[in-house]
Each structure stands twice: as C-alpha cells, then as structure tokens.
Amino acid sequence: MRMTTVAASTVLLLPLLLLGGCSSTPSEPTLYLLRGQPAEGSGEVAASLRFGLGRVILAPYLLSSTGLVVETAPGEVRSARLHRWAEPLDAGMRWFVRTEIARSLGHEVGGGLSDVMDWDYTIDLYVGRLHGSMSGDAMIEAAWVLRVAHDDTALREYRFGKRVPLPQAGYAGLVAAEEDLLRQLSAQIAESLRPYAEQAMSAAEDPDGAAEPAGAP
Amino acid sequence: MTDAHAAVSRKRGINPIWFVPIVALVLGIWMVIYTLQSEGPDITITFSTAEGIEQGKTKVKLRDVDIGLVETVELGEDLESVVITISLEKTAEPLLRENTQFWVVRPRIGKSGVTGLGTLLSGGYIQLAPGDGADGKRAYVGLEEPPVTPSSTPGVRLVLTADKAGSVSAGDPVLFKGYQVGRVETEIFDIERQLLTYEIFIDAPYDQKLTSRHRFWDVSGVSARAGADGIEIDSVALETLLIGGVEVGLPLGVEPGQPIETGSEFELYGSFADVNKRPYRYSLEYVVRFPQSVRGLQPGAPVEFRGLRIGEVERVMLTELARTIPGASQPQSVPAGAPRGEGIPVLIRIEPARLERPDSEAGLEEMRKILQFAVNNGMRATLATGNLLTGSLYVSMDLFSDVEPGKIGEYAGRPMLPTAASGLDGIQQKLTVFLDKLNELPLEGTVQEAQNTLASLDRLVAGDGMQSLPASLDETLKELQQTLSSLSADSELQTRLLPTITELERTLTSLRLVLDTLDEQPNALIFNRKYKDDPRPPAGSQ
Numbered sequence: 001m002r003m004t005t006v007a008a009s010t011v012l013l014l015p016l017l018l019l020g021g022c023s024s025t026p027s028e029p030t031l032y033l034l035r036g037q038p039a040e041g042s043g044e045v046a047a048s049l050r051f052g053l054g055r056v057i058l059a060p061y062l063l064s065s066t067g068l069v070v071e072t073a074p075g076e077v078r079s080a081r082l083h084r085w086a087e088p089l090d091a092g093m094r095w096f097v098r099t100e101i102a103r104s105l106g107h108e109v110g111g112g113l114s115d116v117m118d119w120d121y122t123i124d125l126y127v128g129r130l131h132g133s134m135s136g137d138a139m140i141e142a143a144w145v146l147r148v149a150h151d152d153t154a155l156r157e158y159r160f161g162k163r164v165p166l167p168q169a170g171y172a173g174l175v176a177a178e179e180d181l182l183r184q185l186s187a188q189i190a191e192s193l194r195p196y197a198e199q200a201m202s203a204a205e206d207p208d209g210a211a212e213p214a215g216a217p
Numbered sequence: 218m219t220d221a222h223a224a225v226s227r228k229r230g231i232n233p234i235w236f237v238p239i240v241a242l243v244l245g246i247w248m249v250i251y252t253l254q255s256e257g258p259d260i261t262i263t264f265s266t267a268e269g270i271e272q273g274k275t276k277v278k279l280r281d282v283d284i285g286l287v288e289t290v291e292l293g294e295d296l297e298s299v300v301i302t303i304s305l306e307k308t309a310e311p312l313l314r315e316n317t318q319f320w321v322v323r324p325r326i327g328k329s330g331v332t333g334l335g336t337l338l339s340g341g342y343i344q345l346a347p348g349d350g351a352d353g354k355r356a357y358v359g360l361e362e363p364p365v366t367p368s369s370t371p372g373v374r375l376v377l378t379a380d381k382a383g384s385v386s387a388g389d390p391v392l393f394k395g396y397q398v399g400r401v402e403t404e405i406f407d408i409e410r411q412l413l414t415y416e417i418f419i420d421a422p423y424d425q426k427l428t429s430r431h432r433f434w435d436v437s438g439v440s441a442r443a444g445a446d447g448i449e450i451d452s453v454a455l456e457t458l459l460i461g462g463v464e465v466g467l468p469l470g471v472e473p474g475q476p477i478e479t480g481s482e483f484e485l486y487g488s489f490a491d492v493n494k495r496p497y498r499y500s501l502e503y504v505v506r507f508p509q510s511v512r513g514l515q516p517g518a519p520v521e522f523r524g525l526r527i528g529e530v531e532r533v534m535l536t537e538l539a540r541t542i543p544g545a546s547q548p549q550s551v552p553a554g555a556p557r558g559e560g561i562p563v564l565i566r567i568e569p570a571r572l573e574r575p576d577s578e579a580g581l582e583e584m585r586k587i588l589q590f591a592v593n594n595g596m597r598a599t600l601a602t603g604n605l606l607t608g609s610l611y612v613s614m615d616l617f618s619d620v621e622p623g624k625i626g627e628y629a630g631r632p633m634l635p636t637a638a639s640g641l642d643g644i645q646q647k648l649t650v651f652l653d654k655l656n657e658l659p660l661e662g663t664v665q666e667a668q669n670t671l672a673s674l675d676r677l678v679a680g681d682g683m684q685s686l687p688a689s690l691d692e693t694l695k696e697l698q699q700t701l702s703s704l705s706a707d708s709e710l711q712t713r714l715l716p717t718i719t720e721l722e723r724t725l726t727s728l729r730l731v732l733d734t735l736d737e738q739p740n741a742l743i744f745n746r747k748y749k750d751d752p753r754p755p756a757g758s759q
Binding site for chain 1 (some may be wrong): 326336636723726729730748751752753754757758
C-alpha cells in the first residue's frame with residue numbers, strides 16, 4: 001500500500017520537474033558578424049596577375065568555441081558564452097581579410113569562388129593570437145606566406161603583431177578593436193603584395209618583356 | 218959467561234893478516250847481496266816451437282830495449298811444446314802482470330804487409346807487451362802470432378758471429394764510414410754453436426760512438442745492383458777490397474741505441490743490404506698455418522700489421538710439414554698438437570724494435586704479451602697479395618671483429634698464431650660455399666616443374682576465356698575512368714562533398730561544445746545552465 005503511493009508520487013513529480021526545467025528562460029547570446037564595411041561596386045581580378053587567399057589557419061583556442069576570447073590573467077583566457085561570433089571565426093576572417101586586402105590593393109583577391117589553379121600567387125594566413133584583455137586592449141599576432149601558386153613554392157614570409165585599445169567597454173568594443181586589427185593586418189598583407197602587382201601590371205603593358213610572374217621582384 | 222935469554226911475550230890483538238879474508242868475506246857478501254838485488258826475475262814461457270830462439274842468445278825486448286835473455290830452451294813434459302826460461306832484468310819486474318804477452322818476432326808475410334825484416338840479420342827476439350792484471354806471474358804461454366792489438370790499447374773488444382765463412386779474417390780492418398776504427402783480431406770456428414766467431418777490437422775513442430743498434434757487415438768485395446736507374450756498383454777502398462774488412466754502421470732509419478760494452482756479441486752480416494733486411498737483433502718466431510696455397514710467399518716477405526712492417530717470413534716449414542703427412546718415413550715424429558692437413562706452416566719472425574719496443578730480451582717479453590693480448594681480442598694472420606703482377610704474397614696481421622677470441626697454439630715446438638682467410642682467398646672460399654649450396658639445390662626437378670607450369674599457362678592463355686579477357690579489361694578500364702572522373706576536383710560529387718565536409722566539421726565543433734557543457738553540468742539538458750557573467754573588457758586608454 002505504501003509502495004504504491006511512492007510510485008504514484010514519482011510518476012507525477014517527474015513530468016513536473018521536466019516542465020519546470022523547460023519553463024526556465026535561457027539567456028540569449030549576442031552574435032557578432034565579422035564583415036567590416038560592405039564593399040561597394042564591382043571589380044575583376046587582374047587578368048595578368050591574380051592573388052588568392054589560400055589557407056586561413058587559426059590557433060586552436062580560437063576555434064574551440066564561437067565565443068569572443070578575453071584574457072583574464074596572463075596565460076588565462078575565457079571564452080564568452082553570451083557574446084559569440086555569428087559564424088565560425090575562420091570563415092568570417094577569410095571573408096573579412098580577403099575583402100580588406102582587395103580594398104587596399106585595388107585588385108580583387110580570390111579565395112572562395114574562383115579556381116585556385118588560376119592564381120599566380122597564394123597567401124597562406126596563420127593567426128596565432130586574437131583576443132581582448134581585461135586591461136582594455138585587443139591584440140593580434142599573425143604571419144603570412146606568399147607562395148607561387150602552381151608549385152606551392154614559398155617566396156617570402158611576413159609577420160605582424162599589434163595591440164590596440166578598445167574604443168568602448170564591453171564586447172562590442174572588443175569586436176570593433178579586433179576588426180581594426182584585422183584591417184591593419186590586411187593592409188600590411190596588401191603592401192607585401194604590391195611589388196608583385198606592379199610588376200605584373202608593367203608586364204601587361206609591355207607584353208614583349210613580360211616576365212614570368214613567379215619571378216619575385 | 219952470561220946466558221942471554223930472549224923475553225917472549227904474547228902480543229895481544231888480531232893479526233892483521235886476518236883482515237884479508239875478512240875483507241874478502243865482506244866483499245863476497247856484498248857482491249852476493251848486490252847480485253841478488255840487481256838480478257831480475259826468471260820466468261818461463263811456453264811456445265809450440267822454438268823456431269828462431271837460441272839459448273843464451275835470443276833476447277827479450279820491449280820497445281827495442283833489451284830487458285832479458287833466454288837462459289834455457291827445453292822441451293815441455295808433454296813433448297808438444299817448448300819451455301823457455303828467461304832471465305829478465307830487475308827493471309822489467311813490474312811488467313810481469315797477468316795479461317802480459319810474449320811472442321817471437323821473426324820475419325812474417327801477412328795481409329797487412331811484411332814484418333820483422335830486421336830480424337833477418339839480427340836474429341829473432343822475444344817481444345814483451347805489457348799487460349794489466351795482478352803482478353807476480355812468472356809462467357806464461359807465448360803467442361804464436363803477434364797480437365793485432367796490444368792488450369793495453371784503449372778500446373773495446375767485441376765478438377762477431379757469422380753462419381758461414383766470408384773473406385774476413387784476423388787482421389782485417391773495421392771501418393766506420395770508410396775510416397778504420399779497429400781491426401779483426403781472431404777468427405775461430407765455434408763447433409758447439411756451428412758459428413764462425415770473430416774477435417774484433419774497436420779503438421778509443423771510436424768505441425764511444427758505437428751502440429747496441431750498430432751492425433757489422435762484410436765489405437770485402439764489390440756489390441752491383443741493376444735497377445731502373447741503371448747499374449750501381451758499390452766498392453770500398455782498394456786495401457779493403459783486396460784483403461777484406463768489416464764495416465760498422467746503423468741500418469737505414471734506425472736510431473742509435475745503448476752504448477756497447479766489452480764482450481758484446483753482434484752478428485756479422487753478408488752485406489749492408491742484409492743489414493737493412495733484418496736490422497734488429499732480437500725477434501720472436503711464430504708459426505702461422507694457411508689453408509690455401511702459399512705460392513708466391515718467399516723467405517724475407519714482409520709481415521705487416523695494417524701496413525706497418527713488423528717482421529718477415531723466415532721460411533716455409535717443409536721439414537715439419539713432411540712429418541705430418543700420412544705415410545711419411547717417421548710418422549711417429551709428428552709434432553705434438555700438430556693437426557694434419559690444416560694448412561701449410563710458415564715460420565715468421567716478428568721484431569719488437571720495429572714497434573718501438575726495446576731491441577732486447579725485455580722487448581721480446583713485452584712483445585709476447587702484446588701478441589697474446591691481441592690474439593685474445595681477434596688478431597689473425599692472413600695471406601695477402603703484395604703484387605698482383607708477380608703474385609708475391611706477404612703475411613698481414615689485423616684485428617677481426619667477427620671472430621671468436623683466439624689463443625696462441627703450438628706447432629713443432631714453436632708458438633703458433635691463428636689465421637683467417639681474407640682477400641681473394643676469402644672470396645674464393647665464400648664462393649665455393651655458395652656454389653656448393655647451389656649445387657645441392659634440386660635444379661633438375663625445379664626446371665621440370667617450371668616447364669610443366671609454363672605448359673599449363675600456355676593452355677590457359679590459349680583458352681576461350683583468356684582470349685576474351687582483353688575486351689572485358691577494356692570495358693572495365695573505361696568504367697574505372699568514368700568513376701575516377703566523377704571524383705575529380707570539378708566534379709559534381711566534389712562540389713557537393715566539400716561543403717558537406719565543411720558543415721560536418723562545424724557540426725562536430727558545435728557538438729563538442731554541447732559535450733563540454735554536459736561534462737560540466739550533466740543536467741544541462743533539463744535545467745537551464747547558470748553561467749557566470751562573461752567578463753566585461755574595459756575600454757582602452759586612448
């Protein structure tokens with residue numbers, strides 16, 4: 001008689017617990033999109049020379065979650081639960097960097113739609129650090145390698161490190177600061193490509209003296 | 218008449234007449250004493266013959282000064298000798314010492330010239346050569362020949378030995394760089410040792426320059442060598458060429474050793490070339506037995522350790538080998554421990570001085586220990602080819618890493634070093650083993666099976682199924698080509714597959730986040746998780 005009463009109580013209580021759990025309202029995370037300023041107009045990749053963004057490799061801690069990362073103490077980072085990137089960071093970064101390089105260089109840069117075999121040069125990007133800090137800064141450390149596309153030969157390797165202050169407190173300010181860092185990184189990458197672009201342009205104007213694009217200036 | 222009486226009185230004293238005999242007696246005593254004091258000693262000298270010696274006439278001289286006279290000449294008790302009694306002057310007494318020498322000076326014709334011509338007129342005399350040693354000696358044995366070197370001459374006496382008689386004989390000069398520094402004194406054949414023994418004397422101060430590493434060789438004659446540079450003839454002074462001589466010097470490339478001592482024994486080499494072949498006195502003899510042919514291995518062939526010459530081949534031990542052959546005349550005399558048919562024994566000589574060891578008995582003992590240690594650690598003797606054109610062989614010693622620790626055995630009473638096959642012979646042995654194994658293979662059966670297999674294969678290829686195989690294969694290849702083209706980078710499959718894989722990666726990333734959440738809070742599926750507030754980064758200082 002007593003056992004029957006306990007079992008009946010349990011059967012009634014379990015759905016109540018489930019309903020109670022589901023009734024709680026979870027916190028809504030804020031999602032950030034890494035796109036920068038929307039590009040206006042249209043362009044064509046230079047016929048004589050085309051750059052393509054190849055591999056974009058991020059440090060594993062940036063891919064272990066989609067939350068924005070803040071360094072709370074030296075060597076200690078925390079990924080935000082309520083402030084996340086709207087898409088995987090490598091995908092967003094590829095779009096952002098490619099757009100910004102093209103803006104700085106004045107040429108379209110491949111890296112998503114066109115056939116990689118048509119590129120003359122490939123840029124492989126490695127980002128080892130991209131996060132904010134509790135001291136009000138955002139920092140980046142990155143490197144890129146310029147390769148000959150057809151045989152993957154490395155021509156040159158560059159490094160870039162920067163720290164900028166957050167324009168405002170909070171994660172919106174962190175996103176703005178990281179966009180600023182990626183923009184500066186893209187400008188540096190574009191500068192490193194410029195001699196090759198100019199050489200290709202001069203070769204296009206003088207077809208008789210056209211040199212092999214792989215010949216570094 | 219008065220009688221006169223003479224008074225007789227005895228006169229006291231000695232009659233002066235007695236002075237005469239007294240004086241005579243005194244004079245006699247004085248003369249005896251004087252004679253005894255002024256007379257020299259009497260000595261006896263034994264010669265084999267009394268040729269040229271006359272009693273009461275023959276004198277004894279020193280530096281042409283008469284110091285004695287032959288008193289008597291008598292036959293000895295054995296009737297094989299003559300005993301001469303000589304009365305020497307008093308002044309000659311200090312000359313009578315243990316090593317004082319006497320000989321008869323008479324006309325002689327020798328290799329070094331004619332001597333004693335003066336005695337043709339004056340007659341012979343006995344020459345005394347002062348010596349050293351204890352005094353008081355009165356009986357001597359005279360020399361039949363004049364001594365080449367007086368016993369009091371400063372220098373050293375050495376002994377040379379040779380296994381055969383050359384042109385060297387007593388009186389021949391000993392030359393050092395062509396200059397005479399001594400002479401050969403005696404030449405005796407030692408019956409016990411079966412060696413010719415020469416006693417030589419090296420004058421001072423040249424004896425100070427000679428060392429234990431100097432060697433003596435016969436220079437009597439002319440040596441000629443024909444080589445690529447022409448014919449080279451070596452000769453010595455005409456005197457030496459005619460009467461013979463001994464040259465002393467260091468072998469090529471050998472440093473001087475310890476100072477020599479009187480009585481030291483050296484070997485008399487036949488020529489300077491012989492000296493350089495075997496420039497050291499002390500050597501160790503070992504036996505090595507080679508299982509292969511020793512054709513081309515000559516006595517005198519080098520024994521080398523990794524290219525360094527440490528000795529030479531003495532001889533192939535044919536005599537000892539003959540005793541080990543079954544059916545030999547004296548099979549019972551097989552040396553103890555000598556295995557039968559295990560190779561040709563070769564006697565080699567290892568010279569410690571070639572390895573900077575002392576050229577002495579101590580060096581031999583040290584070398585024995587070194588060889589014992591080396592053999593224990595894998596040293597083996599091998600027969601190597603010295604000249605491919607002439608086929609000359611030499612004995613090479615080296616350390617082998619793939620051999621068992623060896624030991625020094627014994628053969629025919631001599632120590633025996635272990636050997637190993639190497640070089641062409643080693644290859645030949647390995648090739649022989651390989652061919653033997655190849656010969657043991659059942660080749661005939663294998664060939665027959667192969668023929669049967671080929672016949673079966675031929676029937677299989679000629680079959681209908683095999684004939685239609687190329688067409689089927691062609692179709693299969695076409696299908697495979699189509700399949701592969703569908704997997705190319707621009708194929709529809711690839712176009713769809715890549716985004717799918719990307720999406721799958723992202724899904725897995727999200728799933729990992731869920732799993733991490735469940736790991737941290739297992740009831741997160743039911744209850745909303747209570748997160749800590751995200752850290753809020755402050756604004757930076759501009």
